[in-house]
Amino acid sequence: MNSGVWTFFKQYGWITLISSVLMISLVIMSQILQNASSFADTYSSLLFFTLAGIGVVLFVLFKTLWMLRRQYKRKTPGVKITLRLTLASTLMIGIPTAIIFYFSLTFIQQGINQWFDVKTETALANASALVRLSLDNSTRDRLKLTQAMVNEKGILLAASPVIEVNRLRSLLDAHEVALYHSNQQLIAFSSEEDMTVLPEPPGGNLFQQIRQKKTYAAVETRAGLTSDDQFIRVIIPFSDLGFSGTYALQVIFLIPQTMTVLAESVSAASAQYKELSYLKGPLITSFTLILSMVFLLTLVTAILFTIQAVQNFTKPIQTLARGTRAVSKGDYSVKMPIKEGDEFGDLTQSFNDMIQRISQARNQIKLGHQQTEVQKLYSQAIIKNLTSGVLTLDMNLQIRTSNDVANQIFNIEFSNYIGQHFERLLSQDDHLPQLVEFFAQISPHLKQDTKSWSLQYEFASQYGQKILMIHGSTLPSMDQTIGGYVIVIDDITELVQAQLNAAWSDVARRLAHEIKNPLTPIQLSAERLKFKLDGVLEGQNRALLGRMTHTIIEQVATMKNLVQAFSDYANTPEVLLEEMSLNQLIMDIAAMYQDPTAKWSLALELMDHCPMILADKARLRQLFHNLIKNSIEAMENTILPSIQITTYCDDQESVIVQVIDNGPGIAEEAQKWIFEPYATDKPKGSGLGLAIVRKIVEEHHGHISLNSTPDSDTCFIIRFPCMASNASTQTPTKTKMDT
Amino acid sequence: MKFPPLVLSVLFWLLFSYSNVAFSKSPIHFSSVKEVFQNQQLALTATVDFTLSEEVLSAIYHDIPILFKTEIILFEKSKFLGFPIETTQKKIEYYTELYAYGVNRYYVLYNHRNHKRQTFQTLEDALQTLGTLQALPVVNQSVLLSGKHYFLKVRISLDRWKLPPPLFMNALLNPLWQLDSGWQEVKIQRLNKGA
Numbered sequence: 001m002n003s004g005v006w007t008f009f010k011q012y013g014w015i016t017l018i019s020s021v022l023m024i025s026l027v028i029m030s031q032i033l034q035n036a037s038s039f040a041d042t043y044s045s046l047l048f049f050t051l052a053g054i055g056v057v058l059f060v061l062f063k064t065l066w067m068l069r070r071q072y073k074r075k076t077p078g079v080k081i082t083l084r085l086t087l088a089s090t091l092m093i094g095i096p097t098a099i100i101f102y103f104s105l106t107f108i109q110q111g112i113n114q115w116f117d118v119k120t121e122t123a124l125a126n127a128s129a130l131v132r133l134s135l136d137n138s139t140r141d142r143l144k145l146t147q148a149m150v151n152e153k154g155i156l157l158a159a160s161p162v163i164e165v166n167r168l169r170s171l172l173d174a175h176e177v178a179l180y181h182s183n184q185q186l187i188a189f190s191s192e193e194d195m196t197v198l199p200e201p202p203g204g205n206l207f208q209q210i211r212q213k214k215t216y217a218a219v220e221t222r223a224g225l226t227s228d229d230q231f232i233r234v235i236i237p238f239s240d241l242g243f244s245g246t247y248a249l250q251v252i253f254l255i256p257q258t259m260t261v262l263a264e265s266v267s268a269a270s271a272q273y274k275e276l277s278y279l280k281g282p283l284i285t286s287f288t289l290i291l292s293m294v295f296l297l298t299l300v301t302a303i304l305f306t307i308q309a310v311q312n313f314t315k316p317i318q319t320l321a322r323g324t325r326a327v328s329k330g331d332y333s334v335k336m337p338i339k340e341g342d343e344f345g346d347l348t349q350s351f352n353d354m355i356q357r358i359s360q361a362r363n364q365i366k367l368g369h370q371q372t373e374v375q376k377l378y379s380q381a382i383i384k385n386l387t388s389g390v391l392t393l394d395m396n397l398q399i400r401t402s403n404d405v406a407n408q409i410f411n412i413e414f415s416n417y418i419g420q421h422f423e424r425l426l427s428q429d430d431h432l433p434q435l436v437e438f439f440a441q442i443s444p445h446l447k448q449d450t451k452s453w454s455l456q457y458e459f460a461s462q463y464g465q466k467i468l469m470i471h472g473s474t475l476p477s478m479d480q481t482i483g484g485y486v487i488v489i490d491d492i493t494e495l496v497q498a499q500l501n502a503a504w505s506d507v508a509r510r511l512a513h514e515i516k517n518p519l520t521p522i523q524l525s526a527e528r529l530k531f532k533l534d535g536v537l538e539g540q541n542r543a544l545l546g547r548m549t550h551t552i553i554e555q556v557a558t559m560k561n562l563v564q565a566f567s568d569y570a571n572t573p574e575v576l577l578e579e580m581s582l583n584q585l586i587m588d589i590a591a592m593y594q595d596p597t598a599k600w601s602l603a604l605e606l607m608d609h610c611p612m613i614l615a616d617k618a619r620l621r622q623l624f625h626n627l628i629k630n631s632i633e634a635m636e637n638t639i640l641p642s643i644q645i646t647t648y649c650d651d652q653e654s655v656i657v658q659v660i661d662n663g664p665g666i667a668e669e670a671q672k673w674i675f676e677p678y679a680t681d682k683p684k685g686s687g688l689g690l691a692i693v694r695k696i697v698e699e700h701h702g703h704i705s706l707n708s709t710p711d712s713d714t715c716f717i718i719r720f721p722c723m724a725s726n727a728s729t730q731t732p733t734k735t736k737m738d739t
Numbered sequence: 740m741k742f743p744p745l746v747l748s749v750l751f752w753l754l755f756s757y758s759n760v761a762f763s764k765s766p767i768h769f770s771s772v773k774e775v776f777q778n779q780q781l782a783l784t785a786t787v788d789f790t791l792s793e794e795v796l797s798a799i800y801h802d803i804p805i806l807f808k809t810e811i812i813l814f815e816k817s818k819f820l821g822f823p824i825e826t827t828q829k830k831i832e833y834y835t836e837l838y839a840y841g842v843n844r845y846y847v848l849y850n851h852r853n854h855k856r857q858t859f860q861t862l863e864d865a866l867q868t869l870g871t872l873q874a875l876p877v878v879n880q881s882v883l884l885s886g887k888h889y890f891l892k893v894r895i896s897l898d899r900w901k902l903p904p905p906l907f908m909n910a911l912l913n914p915l916w917q918l919d920s921g922w923q924e925v926k927i928q929r930l931n932k933g934a
Contacts, residue, residue: 032904043904131842203857205864219843220858230841267842271802275903278801282905289908 011308015060019301022053026294033286054293057300064307077321078314082307089306094299101295108287116277124270131263135219135255139232142253143217145172150236150249158240158247161188168249175231175254182211182237182246202235202250210237210248219255230255230263316344320351332359389489392475397422397446400484409468409491410434411461434461445472446485456492465672467493494698501695504677508570516563519556526552569677569688575699577614579723582655583607585617586645589624600632600641607648611655611722615700623696624659626689627716631661634714638663649722654702659716666708674706766790767895767920774891774927780876781883781927783811787870787895792915795897798906799846799862804838806901807869809893813877816888828889829878834898835869870895889927895920 025046032043068086071079149168150157157164161179169177169190178189178199184207189199206216216235232253239246255263276283319336326334332355338348380401383390389406391414393399398421402414412432417425423443426436438459445453452473459466469490477483530549537545583606593602628643635641646658666674675694680687693716697704701721708714772785791799799805813829833852840847845858846865859865872893883889897918899910910916 029904040904041901044900044907047907128842132844135843205868218858218860219841219845221840221845221847222856263842267840270842271839274801275803278798278803279903279905282909286905286908 011312012305015057015301015304015308018053018057019297022050022057022297023294025050025053026290026297030287030290033283033290050293054297054300057297057304061300061304064304068307076318077325078311078318081314081317082310085310085313086303086307089310090299090303093302093306097295097298097302101291104291105288108291109284112280112284112287116273116280121273121277124266124273127266128270131266134259135232135263138253138255139217139219139234142172142232142251143215143234143236146217146234146236146249146251147215150238154238155240157238157249158245164188165190168251172251172253174251176250176252178250178252180207180210180248180250182207182248187247199250199252202233202248206235207248210235211246213237213246230260316340316348319348323351323355327355327358332362387490389491391487391489392484393422393446393487394484395477397485399425405491406489409459409461409466409489410438434459442470442472442487465493466491467496497698500676504691505570505572508566508677512563512567512570515559516567519560519563523553523556526556565688569692569695572695572699575616575619577616577700579612580615580617580620581610582613582615582620582657582720583610583647585615585620586624586647586657589621589628590645593628600635600643602628603642603644605644605646610647611649613655613700613720613722615720619696619699623693623718626693627659630689630693631659631663631714634663635661653721654719655722657718657720659718660713662713665710665712665714666706667710671706671708675704765920766792766918767897769893769920769923772891772893772923772925774925775874776880777874777876779880781813781878781880781891782874782876783872783891783893784874785872785893785923787872787920789866789870791866791918794913794915795918796862799837799839802839803903803906804836806898807835807837807895808898809833809835809872809895811875811877811891811893813889813891816890828882831875831877834901837865837869883927890924891927892922892924893920894922 029043029046029050032040032046068079068083072083149172153164153168157168157179165177165179165188168174169192176189176191176193176199178201179187180201181187184201184204186198186201191197191199200222202210202216209216215237216233218233219230220233221230232255234251234253236249236251237246238249316339323334323336334355335352336348338345338352340348383401383403386403386405389409390401390403391399391406392401398419399414399417401418407413407415411434422439426432426439438457441455441457445455452471454469454471457468457470459468469492471488471490473486473488475484475486526549530545533545534542586604586606590602590604624645631643632641635643640662642662644658644660646660648656648658650656675690677691678687680689694704697718697720703719705717705719706715707717767787767789770786770788772783775782775784795805809832811829811831812827815826815828817824817826833850836847836849836851838847838849839845839862840858843860845860846862848857848859848865848869849855857865857868859868877891897916899907899916902910902916
């Protein structure tokens with residue numbers, strides 16, 4: 001069998017079959033009701049069969065509706081449209097069918113009622129009465145005649161019954177005459193027909209009547225060859241002369257066939273009319289029942305057909321919905337089967353093509369995204385490893401990215417503030433004072449939307465003054481507007497310092513060279529003048545000469561010292577790093593300053609178990625001498641001057657030395673240039689002491705800072721990396737480093 | 740489990756209707772039932788009174804043929820392992836049709852078993868004849884064994900299934916059409932005497 005036909009049969013066949021069988025059954029029932037008496041016996045069976053069949057169809061309908069309800073609750077794709085179309089179809093089919101049902105019912109009722117009317121009923125009743133009257137008269141006449149004959153010939157009849165019954169039959173023109181004794185014994189009979197057949201005796205009840213001397217005359221029926229024959233039975237009881245017995249004379253008069261036929265037709269018509277009249281109500285009920293079943297069957301079948309048809313119709317929609325659901329869940333590998341060759345098939349094919357293209361595009365996007373991610377990671381790695389600090393802001397000045405160098409420069413973990421507005425962050429967080437000045441510097445450039453800009457900015461960090469070179473640039477966005485800002489921060493402190501150092505070294509070298517050379521001839525010339533003229537001059541002139549040449553020689557010596565200092569600053573020796581105890585060195589130096597006659601005092605407060613450091617002892621010795629000397633000079637006018645040297649560790653990475661004096665303090669302005677060469681406010685100072693101190697600290701990868709205010713203590717804070725941290729970057733043994 | 744009110748009403752109506760029929764006197768009841776032995780035959784003689792309902796009478800008056808079913812069963816009662824059992828020895832079943840006929844309104848009884856037709860002028864006569872079972876032979880006496888317990892039971896009922904189709908539903912649902920005498924049982928007493 002063709003698969004399409006088989007599918008159609010599977011979907012619609014069973015309901016078609018059941019409906020057809022039930023319809024045939026209903027038609028037969030209808031025919032039976034319309035006097036098809038040959039099938040009358042099957043009516044009850046058909047009725048129950050049809051009721052059961054309709055019950056089955058209703059069950060199927062309820063099951064289908066229940067299934068749809070469950071699908072509706074489960075939100076199965078296509079169920080809503082199935083319900084909607086089913087409802088619409090039900091209304092479209094149900095309303096006209098109901099109207100037809102109503103009118104059919106009305107017509108049936110009216111039609112059946114119109115079968116009967118008073119005139120017909122009266123006519124039939126009158127016809128029946130007429131026939132009955134005619135037969136009654138005939139019966140009465142035959143009774144009278146027979147009675148007369150019996151009265152006349154009763155004695156002879158009892159005496160010679162055989163002869164008399166024959167005669168009597170001729171006289172009465174009867175079909176059959178029979179003489180019975182009251183005890184039901186047949187005495188004699190005469191018949192028009194075969195005499196070998198005995199007459200049919202009266203019933204027992206009639207003999208009872210005979211015994212009571214009652215006559216009997218009635219029209220009776222017996223089965224004939226072609227139809228029932230009607231006859232008049234007359235029975236007259238009589239007695240013989242001696243009253244020795246009671247007899248009954250039965251006379252059968254055949255009613256003429258024509259009359260019988262006419263009477264039969266009237267009787268049949270009347271009987272049928274009466275039967276129908278009686279069955280009017282049940283007939284209407286039965287037809288109503290059949291019509292209702294037809295209506296119900298039609299409606300239910302139509303609904304089931306509709307549901308099946310709509311489900312078939314929505315199957316491609318369900319398929320597509322299933323596909324879209326799979327796609328919405330991210331499954332782009334789904335491929336919907338194409339079963340129909342119609343527009344739905346085309347739609348499904350288009351859907352499959354679309355999903356394939358989406359899948360391809362998605363894969364490309366995914367690939368692009370992955371590439372972007374790789375690029376992003378690559379960029380992040382580059383930014384992270386840059387020696388410059390990088391900070392990016394979006395167009396709303398919210399922090400987007402930062403690298404470790406930026407964190408180090410500002411001593412802030414910027415990643416904690418990603419997504420926060422820069423300006424608002426500063427106003428909210430009081431712990432970020434280092435950023436306030438920075439943002440104040442860059443803010444005008446950001447507001448001006450200058451494409452690229454740069455500025456140099458001196459920044460006071462907790463490790464001292466830093467010089468930052470800040471480069472800014474805008475980031476483009478998709479719509480060619482400003483998408484954000486990138487700020488690159490370079491810590492050029494060391495570079496600037498190195499440049500300064502180089503410059504100052506050059507100056508010192510030149511000064512030493514230019515000044516040192518003429519000093520010796522000047523000194524020799526002065527000594528020669530004194531030698532030559534000391535004997536020539538006398539008195540005040542001799543004394544003046546002596547004072548002048550002494551001054552020249554003394555100043556030349558001072559200048560030689562100064563030149564030597566410059567030379568030392570310019571020609572820094574190589575640093576020889578070795579493991580040493582800072583506490584020990586400080587104690588050795590302090591011992592040299594233990595002078596009971598001195599008006600100042602030196603106190604130590606050294607940490608126990610101070611970590612070892614890598615340092616050049618000679619250079620550190622110079623460092624501490626310079627600092628102590630600086631403090632002593634600064635405390636010239638101080639009452640009870642004192643110096644305190646303290647060592648401690650604030651973390652595992654560095655050892656901190658503090659040199660504190662109770663001198664007059666350093667003005668805030670002076671703190672900016674105090675470590676610069678040739679910067680001094682002392683009349684005799686070379687201005688190189690603290691510059692050399694800073695140079696030595698930097699040679700040891702340390703850091704020096706100053707904490708002082710006017711009229712209070714001055715504290716130099718030096719931070720040396722200790723061995724543990726040095727070990728990671730430096731060789732643990734002696735190391736020779738170029739400064 | 741809950742029933743809708745309509746279903747409950749219908750159930751109550753049916754129960755009420757049938758209970759009325761059940762508790763009132765049965766429209767067909769046996770006034771006498773006895774067994775007789777005649778000509779070496781076990782026969783049944785019984786008299787049945789018919790009190791037909793208006794519905795049935797009206798149907799007869801309107802020329803609707805009514806079929807009465809007569810069932811006679813001869814059975815033996817015995818016990819097997821203490822449990823009573825009944826063994827049917829003979830079953831007689833026949834239909835008698837009652838209908839009005841002709842312009843003279845005769846009432847005819849037609850026996851479907853022997854095809855005998857009897858005409859009566861009144862319905863009462865017809866019913867009387869219908870309700871008279873006069874020495875109806877059941878079984879040859881030789882079949883009956885002495886020492887056994889034989890019983891005869893008889894029942895006359897209106898066969899609603901043979902009514903005209905339009906009337907079928909009415910007769911099925913209307914208790915007034917439930918004409919049934921129920922089984923009337925009689926023990927065969929004179930077995931030894933007859934034998």
